[in-house]
Amino acid sequence: MDKIAAYKKLDRIRDLPTLPEIAMQVNRMLQEEDITIERLCETIEKDQAIVSRLLKLVNSAFFGLRSRVNTLSETISMLGFNSVRNVVVSVSVIEVFAGKTGDFDIKSFWKHSIATAMTAKKLSESTCIGNPEMCFLSGLLHDIGKIVLFQHFKEQFQLVMDLMSRQNITFMAAEKEADVLDHARIGAYLTERWQLPRSLIDTIKYHHLCGNAVSDQDMLLIVHTADILSNAFLAKTKNRKYISELDQTAADKMKTAIRYIQEWLPSLAEEINAACRFFMKEG
Ligand SMILES: [Fe+2]
Ligand SMILES: [Fe+2]
Numbered sequence: 001m002d003k004i005a006a007y008k009k010l011d012r013i014r015d016l017p018t019l020p021e022i023a024m025q026v027n028r029m030l031q032e033e034d035i036t037i038e039r040l041c042e043t044i045e046k047d048q049a050i051v052s053r054l055l056k057l058v059n060s061a062f063f064g065l066r067s068r069v070n071t072l073s074e075t076i077s078m079l080g081f082n083s084v085r086n087v088v089v090s091v092s093v094i095e096v097f098a099g100k101t102g103d104f105d106i107k108s109f110w111k112h113s114i115a116t117a118m119t120a121k122k123l124s125e126s127t128c129i130g131n132p133e134m135c136f137l138s139g140l141l142h143d144i145g146k147i148v149l150f151q152h153f154k155e156q157f158q159l160v161m162d163l164m165s166r167q168n169i170t171f172m173a174a175e176k177e178a179d180v181l182d183h184a185r186i187g188a189y190l191t192e193r194w195q196l197p198r199s200l201i202d203t204i205k206y207h208h209l210c211g212n213a214v215s216d217q218d219m220l221l222i223v224h225t226a227d228i229l230s231n232a233f234l235a236k237t238k239n240r241k242y243i244s245e246l247d248q249t250a251a252d253k254m255k256t257a258i259r260y261i262q263e264w265l266p267s268l269a270e271e272i273n274a275a276c277r278f279f280m281k282e283g
Contacts, residue, residue, distance in 0.1 A: 006153065006181035010189055013152055019194045022047045023092035027196060030085045040084065041072050053091050054084065057278060082133035089196075090117075090140055094279055097147055104150045111276055113140050115234045118272045120226035122264065126257050130218040138203040138223045141196075145187030145204070146171070149180075156180040170245065172208045184208055210247035221250040229258075233265060234272065 117139035188205035
């Protein structure tokens with residue numbers, strides 16, 4: 001199947017996952033200028049499951065608050081609008097894809113995505129480049145196209161997996177070799193349908209190809225680096241082959257953060273474990 005045929009197939013797929021209405025609304029509201037806590041509360045309150053997840057997060061060890069937060073409006077002012085959007089979209093996306101993935105290792109997939117999200121946020125904060133919250137969300141969704149590839153392009157997915165293990169190459173290199181519509185472009189297609197911000201769509205589309213002109217170059221470099229760092233240092237099977245894929249501009253910009261990686265990695269690894277427990281309802 002050539003790439004044009006693959007795009008046409010994507011257009012025709014009726015059951016491509018949709019974001020729950022509440023996540024769409026929250027996301028749309030946060031792209032408007034005149035957002036208020038009251039309006040955001042009204043929208044989120046329609047989904048009590050999300051409300052309790054937000055309360056659980058704000059009262060968790062993450063924030064180490066002295067007194068308990070009991071209301072949604074307090075939670076929003078504690079977390080800030082962008083964090084609230086992140087939690088609502090993240091929880092929704094993880095739930096949308098839970099349990100519908102057959103033999104695709106969805107747990108490892110989300111662990112890598114959460115690790116990339118947290119690393120991207122950390123890189124953004126420590127380098128003062130980009131918006132940490134947007135970097136988190138882009139990191140979380142950067143590989144989302146892999147699930148669609150697995151669900152709707154089974155033959156191509158299998159071909160890529162076979163090439164990966166036969167030639168000991170990365171997923172992206174195997175996609176290139178197999179000449180299929182790659183997960184980055186499929187992810188961009190999906191998030192465009194979800195009407196997520198343009199900078200996020202671009203970051204997903206080019207997270208393996210940093211040289212392209214995009215709406216937020218800093219975020220792209222950060223997510224690209226975070227993806228590689230989480231594969232190279234944080235995965236159970238540490239694999240240094242990924243490091244060679246690091247784009248030179250990204251390496252130059254993140255130089256100091258990368259140089260001191262051994263200093264901040266242990267605490268980041270702990271934070272990632274806590275985030276995995278929260279988002280994947282583990283423990
Ligand atoms: Fe990727
Ligand atoms: Fe990745």
